[in-house]
Amino acid sequence: MLPTITVDYEKCNDPLSCRKCLLVCPTHVLGLGTRVGPRKFKEIDPDQFIVDGVRFEKCTVCMDCVSICPKSAIQVSF
Amino acid sequence: MCVWCERYAEGYERWYFNPANYARKLYKIRRDEGPEIQPNPVVAGGMALIDRNYVEALDRKDHEAIAKLRHDVEQLAWKVHFGQVVTLEDTLKVIDIIYPIALMTCACRRSMLGLPDEENFTCMGMGPGMYKWERWPETYRGGIQFLTPDEARDAVTKMNKRGLVQTLFTFGTPYIGGICNCDYPDCSAIRTTIDYGIQFLWKGHHIARVDNELCNGCASCIHRCQFKALSFSATQNKAYIDPFQCFGCGLCATECPQDAITMVERTSMPALANVW
Numbered sequence: 001m002l003p004t005i006t007v008d009y010e011k012c013n014d015p016l017s018c019r020k021c022l023l024v025c026p027t028h029v030l031g032l033g034t035r036v037g038p039r040k041f042k043e044i045d046p047d048q049f050i051v052d053g054v055r056f057e058k059c060t061v062c063m064d065c066v067s068i069c070p071k072s073a074i075q076v077s078f
Numbered sequence: 079m080c081v082w083c084e085r086y087a088e089g090y091e092r093w094y095f096n097p098a099n100y101a102r103k104l105y106k107i108r109r110d111e112g113p114e115i116q117p118n119p120v121v122a123g124g125m126a127l128i129d130r131n132y133v134e135a136l137d138r139k140d141h142e143a144i145a146k147l148r149h150d151v152e153q154l155a156w157k158v159h160f161g162q163v164v165t166l167e168d169t170l171k172v173i174d175i176i177y178p179i180a181l182m183t184c185a186c187r188r189s190m191l192g193l194p195d196e197e198n199f200t201c202m203g204m205g206p207g208m209y210k211w212e213r214w215p216e217t218y219r220g221g222i223q224f225l226t227p228d229e230a231r232d233a234v235t236k237m238n239k240r241g242l243v244q245t246l247f248t249f250g251t252p253y254i255g256g257i258c259n260c261d262y263p264d265c266s267a268i269r270t271t272i273d274y275g276i277q278f279l280w281k282g283h284h285i286a287r288v289d290n291e292l293c294n295g296c297a298s299c300i301h302r303c304q305f306k307a308l309s310f311s312a313t314q315n316k317a318y319i320d321p322f323q324c325f326g327c328g329l330c331a332t333e334c335p336q337d338a339i340t341m342v343e344r345t346s347m348p349a350l351a352n353v354w
Contacts, residue, residue: 002130002137019192028263032192055269056133 003061003078005053009035011073015051021065021074022051027058030065079345080283080354082162086252092283094164094246094254100176100205102253128274136274148276155278161247161258161267163282165328165341169234169244169257176204179230182211183220190264195220200237202230202257207249234259243268243304243327245279262304272305280354282326284341288317292338299330299339322353 015022015032022030031054034044051074053059061078082093090096128151135143164172173179183198198220203211211222225233234244234257242259245267249255262268267279286308295315299308307323308330310316317330317339331339345351 002134016192022190022192028190032189055273056130057136057273 001078002056003053003059003076005029005056005059006075006077007050007052008071008073008075009050011071012051012069013047013071014049016046016049018070019051020068020070024064024068026062026064027055027060029053029055029059031055079351080280082252082280092168093252094162094168094172095175097175099252099254102205102207102250102255128270128276132274148274151276152278155276157251159248160251160278160280161245162280163325163327164244164246165282165284165326166235166238166244166332167328168283169246170231172246172254172257173227173230173234177227178208178224179204179227180208180211180222180224181233182222184258186260186266187264188219189266199223200242200259202234202259203255204257205253205255207255238329238332241302241304241329243325243329260304262306265304268304277354279325281324281344283344284326284328285321285324285344285347285350286319286326286328286330286339287321287342288319289338289340290314290316292336293317293334294336294338296335298335299333302329302333304329321347321350 012018019032022028022032030051032049032051035048035050036044059076061076063076066074066076080093086093086096086099088096088098093099132144132147132151135147180203181199182201182203183195184193184201187193187198187200203222208222208224212224237259238244242261245258245260246254247256247258247267258265258267260268262272270276271279293316297310297317299317300310302308304327305323305325307320307325309318311318319330319339326341326344328341331341344353
């Protein structure tokens with residue numbers, strides 16, 4: 001059984017400068033990525049960056065990311 | 079024997095000492111532009127080849143599915159982009175044969191921690207690809223800083239001192255384009271290899287051995303291992319290294335004040351010669 005992690009990308013609109021959840025996660029479960037693939041010669045707009053669950057097997061459902069998120073954008077269920 | 083040496087060493091002692099493996103063509107015929115890559119946060123999350131399917135297969139112990147997914151991922155990685163652990167000594171030799179060389183930002187730490195570019199110059203790129211990197215900083219975030227060979231040697235030595243493992247990565251095998259300086263848990267390659275059992279990072283050509291006569295139990299080495307191979311025997315008051323788990327990076331050896339840990343050739347131990 002694995003936890004499910006949902007991030008509301010509308011609420012979480014600038015994870016690159018916030019990154020509180022990335023730093024608080026004890027097992028580095030979350031990943032920072034973008035909503036677009038790599039595009040040659042184009043800078044990716046900061047609001048295209050997203051955070052999401054990646055390494056689910058290491059998630060202990062401690063809820064630290066949920067409580068630290070200033071936008072209440074993260075939900076973790078088990 | 080190391081399969082990469084068998085295929086690509088061409089008479090050199092190891093495949094990564096062969097200068098031809100750093101001479102990737104700068105210009106290639108462009109492929110037709112395929113469909114635009116679909117948004118995929120997992121892909122962008124620093125573990126490009128593994129998604130939730132694999133984690134779920136591991137979770138329900140579906141050995142058949144695990145074996146298939148692992149096989150597919152490994153075949154693709156070995157063709158395009160995989161790494162091998164190297165000792166500091168070998169890394170310094172590699173720096174002698176490559177040009178140009180530049181510091182750049184680490185993509186893994188960006189995706190794991192969102193580390194800002196200015197704190198993230200722990201990767202080294204080499205070869206003609208660096209000119210591309212320099213020219214288009216908006217594509218390859220953070221830009222690059224070109225280094226002289228002396229500066230490059232100094233930089234890897236400092237990163238080794240800091241506790242980062244040196245690894246070489248291919249960009250279109252057999253072309254080696256990067257010296258990464260990695261640690262658990264923020265290196266995707268180490269995590270994929272250690273946590274998921276996918277051989278994205280190959281063990282190096284050496285094995286660390288502890289001389290129990292010389293080891294005085296000071297435990298200075300304990301924090302140096304990034305591969306869960308080194309522990310401390312409370313009973314014997316000595317460092318304990320599992321040779322089958324050792325990746326041969328040499329970080330424990332460079333830290334030992336008693337010189338009690340030596341790096342020996344993997345091939346010198348028959349049962350380890352094919353453990354990569």
